Amino acid sequence: MRKRSSSLFFIFMGIISAWAFQKPGGDLADYVNTLQGTNSRFELTRGNTYPTTALPFGMNTWTPQTGVNGDGWKYQYFKDSIRGFQQAHQCSSWSNDYAVFSLMPVTGKLKLNDRERASGFDHDRETAKPYYYQVLLHNGVEVEMSPAERGAHLRFSFPGDEAAWMVLDGYTGTSEVRIDPEKRRITGYVRNGRGMHRIEGFKNYFVIQFDKPFQAQGTWENRKNTQWENRLSGEGEGMGAYIGFRPGQKVQLRVASSYISPEQALRNLEQELGGDRKLETTKKRAKKIWNDHLGKIVVEGGTEAQFRTFYSCFFRASLFSRKFYEIDGQGNPYYYSPYDGKVHQGYMYTDTGFWDTFRGQFPLNIILYPEMHGRYVSALLDAYDQCGWLPSWSFPSEAGSMIGNHAISLLADAWAKGVRTFDPAKALEAYFHEATNKGPWGPANGREGWKEYFTLGYVPYPDVREATAKTVEYAYDDFCGYQLAKMSGNEFYRDIFSKQMFNYQNVFDPSAGFMRGRHKDGSWVRNFDPYEWGGPFTEGNAWHYLWSVFHDPEGLIDLLGGEENFNKKLDSVFEVSNKVNVGTYGGKIHEMTEMQMADMGQYAHGNQPIQHAIYLYNYSGQPWKAQRRLRNIMEKLYSYTEDGYPGDEDQGQTSSWYVLSALGMYSVCPGTDEYVIGSPVFKKATVTLENGKKFVVSAPENSKDNVFIQRASLNGAPYTKNYIRYKDIAGGGILEFEMKDTPEKERGTGAGDRPFSLSHSGEEW
Incomplete structure (x- = not known):
């Protein structure tokens, strides 16, 4: 009985402490x-x-x-x-x-x-x-x-x-x-x-x-x-x-x-x-x-558990990519190249897999450390010179793991955000080589199925493993190639990549409402089951890869028959059964178990393919749904304990998702200068930038219940957009949100408030 009374006392005191805890004191490293x-x-x-x-x-x-x-x-x-x-x-x-x-x-x-x-x-x-x-x-x-x-x-x-x-x-x-x-x-x-x-x-x-x-x-x-x-x-x-x-x-x-x-x-x-x-x-x-x-990000107005979770994730997001260079006797950087085995002058970084980290870890780094980021993307082209290929998974040299050619995402994203430390023509040449050849190491070194992708407009299955996942990610990468070519005035490569960046449409089956595996003759792979993992997909199923159209969500909305159908489909991710068909894996892999433990339908936050999907409500006229679901995920799936993540942390990516999302934003489409708005966790977050300026996210009425944005202002002016540009962050200022416990269903629903989508960008190809 005494033990029970004591437990109740400490629970009560913990609640009081959580309410009273507003700002971290002492050393942030100790959180x-x-x-x-x-x-x-x-x-x-x-x-x-x-x-x-x-x-x-x-x-x-x-x-x-x-x-x-x-x-x-x-x-x-x-x-x-x-x-x-x-x-x-x-x-x-x-x-x-x-x-x-x-x-x-x-x-x-x-x-x-x-x-x-x-x-x-x-x-x-x-x-x-x-x-x-x-x-x-x-x-x-x-x-x-x-x-x-x-x-x-x-x-x-x-x-x-x-x-x-x-x-x-x-x-x-x-x-x-x-x-x-x-x-x-x-x-x-x-x-x-x-x-x-x-x-x-x-x-x-x-x-x-x-x-x-x-x-x-x-x-x-x-x-x-x-x-x-x-x-x-x-x-x-x-x-x-x-x-x-x-x-x-x-x-x-x-x-x-x-x-x-x-x-x-x-x-x-x-x-x-x-x-x-x-x-x-x-x-x-x-x-x-x-x-x-x-201290580059100081958060205020949350519980102690939220502070500990935030700074533990921020720590983990700050380990990758690792410095692979050293300092000589004259104070100059130089490095042993893991690509050609020679010693070179300059900077080199390693230990990251771009399939994971292009999504959030690098977009976070470029906010906090643009100088280091400039060195990093420049070093990508040095690696290309030394290896003959752009890195996809450097550990410490090119391993070729996972899928996609996402080095171009880093390069295009850096250029879109004003980093000018590399030759864009050389970057495009390197990417074209990557996109039209298959390298000797792993599926992501060069491009598996590249000939069919160019001639058919998709990668056929089962001729190529994980073909549908590769098709949609290749299309995004080609968009990044197109973007870099457009921004740098390279008409030759702009014309080439503009022809492929809509290829995601070629693996969408309107009768099923999903991306699907497709044979070389154009027919769909039979016995389709959206709950089946593997096969034409990578560590996921059709419920996950439907949303992997980072560069063109409104094009996906059109494929699904308009906003109403799109929103119902996105809602259903969280409402359908969390059942698993193990498919070609032949048995349960940990990602399946983690999705079922989360108990959020088919939402598998523990792996990368669907981590951006909730933010897509910002493109379809229902941003308040993103706000509610994001706060629920941060509260339910993350903690600072030994059980703190919902799946593999993956070189800082899952941590970076949390850090950016807790600030109230996320990089849905690297290669543009936009961060899509969600719902901030804290009452205030102050980001001290490398240029000495401060960017503040302020939400004074924020609480566990007040998760919905009613109104917003940027530097005192009303702000209705569902995204913020990198230049507005890097320039310093205040993004202020008025938060309540009921959704405001009119804010952010105008056509001009939506983040970038290729189909509705007004561009001609």
Whole structure:
């Protein structure tokens, strides 16, 4: 009885606290929980994240490791032991990781293998922040980590009654270690990860500097668990090292790495973690960097849970793409190219899959960091020179994963928003090459079915896997090619791509009301079931891909027979059964399970194809429906906990969807300068721009119930449009919403209030 009374008291106090909580106080970085989304497994994803300790867009990240070497699920919240602390780069459990090595403190008898050396831990003895990770292991060692851009600072506090060891594990591929007891240093390299055999000379050189003398040392390898006592160097598969220390010491390790050379690894160490710096210094610096970064968006007027969710998502959105360049002795950027294996001057970025991130992650970045974004899109063309192909999934080189040729989306979007760091003619040439060839790696390197797409106007199924999904995404990409050509005055490529950007219409079956698989002879694939996953679709079904017409929603409205039919169809996504036909997958994949858990009909927010769809009500005269549904999704499907995501987080995309949507907008069609308006979560959000100006979204009457926009103004003038332009954001100002708990069904319904659609743009082709 006492326990029940106590619980009711704390629930009551929590409600009072939530009502009273209006503005985050203290350090914004402390609102971030890097354990968000870590309670994931193969069968069910709650984010597929790991507790990342890193700086914004840093080259390396660090994380505890609960899985075996080579397991993509490197940290799972429900596991109860840690095997090591990794330098990591993983952006998806499904793509695994590369350039990995791990460090693990061991007490008592020396244990080397990742299974044997594992130590238990408890989450109530664990701290997981962007700038600092800490855990007290059951073996008695307290582990602490704080990040630099290309390294990290670690501290192992050993108990005083047992032998103390540090084990370096070379992970899954070839590695080399060299122990220098006099300098208290270990150097070497690792070469691991999928597809790395294609990258000539790829190595991740590392240097580990200790602050305590070695009492013992040796090398080992993790295939047969062979150990060589007192041997100071070794090279081979899974080669590692171990060091002994006096019991009871606090041992600090400064670690850095380089893809260029051992000398550059040492330079990175000195540049970022040099001198006799203590972990507290690194921690303080990392915390300031994160506070400054997160402070670029200050939100006010929400619950504490909303603040924690917002900043945890903002953190995760700020890790990708990662810097792959380093700084030479003269302060200039240069990089080892993962595409041609040579060293080049300039900037390079990696670890992103455009099928995910073109939608929201890059449109968020270009608001906050246009200078970095300009470097990024310029580097896309450098990658083209070095590889012969535009990247589609860089990890760290071209993997060709997923579908579409979405590098052109980034290039067109940058140009539409005023970024002029690349030659548009060269970009169009590169994209034309991409669109008229099939590359050697994966479905998204070049174009599968490109000849049929150009001659038939669609990709035929089953001749080509996922053909209908590819058709609609190719059409959007061709629109982006058209846009870039039009904006840069290139009539040749404008004419070419204008012929394909309506090809989505060729896979729409008006008798079924869906996009469908279509044979080469023009007939529809028989036995159509809109609930069937796979086949002509990618990680989804016909309910999801009907809406993938980012550049022409009003053209889709016309196909569906007008606004009334369109709105009924969009309503029905949320109203029909959430049943699943596993189709060509042959069994349930996690995306199916996540859609059913969400219990929103066929709305599968846990994966990318339908994440924009709710915003389409803004094109069809019913924007209030978008406002209500968006707020429901942000409230129901996101949190800052280990169960915080409704599916794969995917290199910052799902987090970016939340950040943009919580601000009250989303990038439905990158390649234009528009962000479509939704319903902001907070009473006020202040975005500090790179140019020093501030863009404010103000909604003073906002609340859990007041989700509907009654009226809006931009810089004091009435604003009826359902979108805002990038220039209005980048120029600074105030977008103010009057919010109520009943929909205003007249606002934003005029023809001039609707966002861009190709069919109704007034252009001629």
